[in-house]
Amino acid sequence: MRMDMIAKAVENLRRAMVEANQLILEKLTAEELSYGHTSGLVENKREFVDAIVGSNRRDVFKMIGLSDQIIRKAGDTAIVRHRFKAEVIVNGIPMHPDIRVIQIWQQKQGEWKLLARQAFRV
8 A cells, every 4th residue: 555545544534533524433443443642541442433423522623734744654554643733622621732643553454544543742
């Protein structure tokens, strides 16, 4: 697979988070997902999706911008690093995170799935 397929998966995830698109979020994430936040909170797939689209929706993304993206591929795994800037309402409180992220993507049956993500402050 070419790097542009991985970049497309990252972009599709970004858009799905802003659009709160449950079907795409579920399609792009592995069942074994480990999604880490700067606060130390780590979510599994269901918790991640529910925080964005569930009945107790916690995160409402108004905008997500990704920059300084670097993609490295190793077999059926890809490591993606980027800067993540967003306008988001978390539990009713407007926030503007400007953080760094590492994502681990894994190719399964020809499709790239987010396996792990960790955010950190710089």
